Amino acid sequence: MTASTAVASASTTRAAAPGTYLNPVLDAGPEVDHGDPFVLEFLGEYFLYYSGPTSIAVWRSSDLVTWEPAGTALTGAPAGHWAEVELWAPEVVYRDGEFVMYVAATRRGGPARTSGKAAGADGGDDEQRRQGVARSRSPLGPFVWDDTPLVDEWSIDAHPFLDDDGSEWLFYNVRNEETRHADGTLGCGNVVDRVLADGRLAGEPVPVAYPSEPWEAHPEGGQYWNEAPFTMKRHGRYYQMYSGGFFGGDGYSLGVTVADSVTGPWTKASRHPIFTSGAHVSGPGHHCVTVAPDGVTPYAVYHGYVGDGYGRKVHADPLFWAGDGPQLGLGSTRPTSPSGLPQALPPKPVYDADVAPFHLRAWMEGAVTLVDGVGVALDGPVPCLVEAAYDGEALTVRRNGAVVARRQGPARPQLHCGTVLHSALTSRxxxxxxxxxxxxxxxxxxxxxxxxxxxxxxxxxxxxxxxxxxxxxxxxxxxxxxxxxxxxxxxxxxxxxxxxxxxxxxxxxxxxxxx
Missing domain, CATH: 2.60.120.260 (Galactose-binding domain-like)
Structure with missing residues (x-):
């Protein structure tokens, strides 16, 4: 939700045994706050962004756990622009050769405010805080601001979501009279609105997660938070993982709300929260979900505090589905917590020719490709993501995230036509x-x-x-x-x-x- 202070020249992590890693995966020093991390996978590489007071840093990795600094992706706009300072919660989506960063910012003109162990607001006008967009032709930037904000009210924490049918949606966080707790206490909550073909919003936001639970409040009272949405689809249902509570304290945790339609109604899961502070890491939250180098295993990347030290550090844990929703990390029951123990490295692609089911993820260019005979239009010289999953009975093919074909019967992980820029094939x-x-x-x-x-x-x-x-x-x-x-x-x-x-x-x- 808030800003980081400075960027170190290299990632510092504890030593781990071969084949394992230890959290945090990114800790650039005791004075650095890496709040609200987001990871983009593109052409087999990972790009990590996080909040900053006047700029957004970018780091890169090939394995999700070893990160190197790659410069500055975005800087605050010149004086007079709506996005001068406090660049919060960047999320980047790739569309047709363009990288679109959703990021909140504001004008100068407010007091500095402390936020416990995290960096606070630093001179920005909180009432003018808006959700906006910046664009680039490279994941490294430089990203260029749009002239006007995307949302014309107090708003942060945007999360773009592509449904199976290709429709685009934006989940984001607002603070207004409707997002107060039932007892009248100030609060913020998550909404969703449809993204139109021109990139604007339809202007019809509907509630997704509004303050309702005791753990979502500041420990001293006075305010509630439901923020940092990340939405996934499974069993034909929509699951939004959100962060609740005060981001600057140990009570910050992850909850889940569920719906049968992207526009709701949404209902919070009965077991709350699902991911909380543990013995080694506290205040885990504001996560994103990406895939391991094998192209399919989901990993959650989130921030959390290590011990009593200052600043949120970046952590990564595998994400599982556990019957009635998502689960972060291992553990027989929920809520789970960051373990602080060695974990196996995120898996690499492994294909066993004797196994029928598979998942293929391929970045391609060209006019068209055939996935075991199923035709998929590509984007010419612009990279296009093609995914094929076979469960032993049916083949499902996606293009840039949207389902474009389903076919019953045997399938093989074969691509014909087009140029493969990067691929990962795993028996799964x-x-x-x-x-x-x-x-x-x-x-x-x-x-x-x-x-x-x-x-x-x-x-x-x-x-x-x-x-x-x-x-x-x-x-x-x-x-x-x-x-x-x-x-x-x-x-x-x-x-x-x-x-x-x-x-x-x-x-x-x-x-x-x-x-």
Whole structure:
């Protein structure tokens, strides 16, 4: 939500054993605040941006955990412009050869305000704070401001979202009379509006997450926050993860609200919050979700405080789906917390030719490509993202994020025509269905590979999980899902889940991994 102070010349991280990493993945020094991080993947590289008082820094990485400074992406506009200072919460989307940065800013003219362990506002006029846009032809910038703001009221924390049908939406944060808590206390909340073909908003924002829970308040009272939206779609439903509470304190956490339509109605999940302070990291929040180098495994990148030190540092944890919503990091129950322990590096692409399901992510240029015979129009000399996912029964093809084709029957990860600029091919099966089982009933998923395979699934009740030579007995609560993970170093013919008693199984994910 607020500003960083300065950019160090290099990332400083603790030493980790080979094949692992330790959070934070970006800590540029004890005087630096890296609030509101956002990561863009483009042509196989990652670009990280975060808030700044007068500029937005950009860092780059090839693996999501080792970051190097890459300069300044955006600076505050000259005097008299609406976006002079306090450049907050940048998110960048790539469209047709252009990089569009959604970022909030304001004019000079306000007092400096402290914000606990985070950098506060520094001389900007809070009443003139607006959500706007800057543009560039490179992810490194320089980005150039639009002349006028996108939203003509107090607004921050924009999050662009592309639906399966290609429609574009903007989630963002506002503070007005409607976003007050029911008791009248000041608060801010998230709304969503449609993005028109010319980039303007339709002007019909609808509520998504407004203050309602005790944990969303300042610990000393006086204000509530629902902010920092990030929206994903699964099971045909929309899940918005948002940050609640005071960003400058330890109570800052992540919550979830859910809807069957992008325009709602939205309902907050019953288990709140889902990601909170832990023993090593406090105040985790304002996250984004990107994919690992394998092109498909989701990772959440967020800020948090390490110990009692000043400034929010950048952290990365795997994101799982756990039956009734997303979960950050490992743990059998929610809320989870940043562990502070070594984690396996984000996975690289691994293709096992003996496994039918796959996920292919390819940046391409040219007029057209064929994905195992399915034609996809490209963008000529401008990079175009083509994704193909096969679950063993049907092939789904996306172009720049939107679904353009579905085909039943066998499929192969083959591209014909067009030039591949970067690609990642991984053997992966993702089954988002829920299975309700009686004692003795099974869920079986064929695999067939000889390379190491990892598995995650959500379980409620008692089950026996078999993956290759690995066997796991799970006794989960009957009224709530728990995340279960296991792996088989020698591969597996299949995954078999057998109900010992009444049980539910959901969100089965299998993926080939490197030996």
């Amino acid at each position: 099966l993702d089954v988002d269905a829920e299975h309700v089982l009686a004692a003795g009933e099974e869920v079986v998923r064929a695999w067939g590979g000889g390379l190491p395979v990892s598995c995650s699934l959500a379980v409620s009740g008692r089950v026996r999980v078999e993956l290759g030579d690995e066997v796991l007995e799970v006794d989960a609560a009957p009224d709530a899902y728990e995340l279960v993970t296991l792996s088989s170093p020698a591969g597996a013919a299949q995954l078999r889940v057998t109900a010992v008693g009444p049980a539910r199984v959901a969100d089965v994910v299998l993926a080939a991994r490197a030996a």
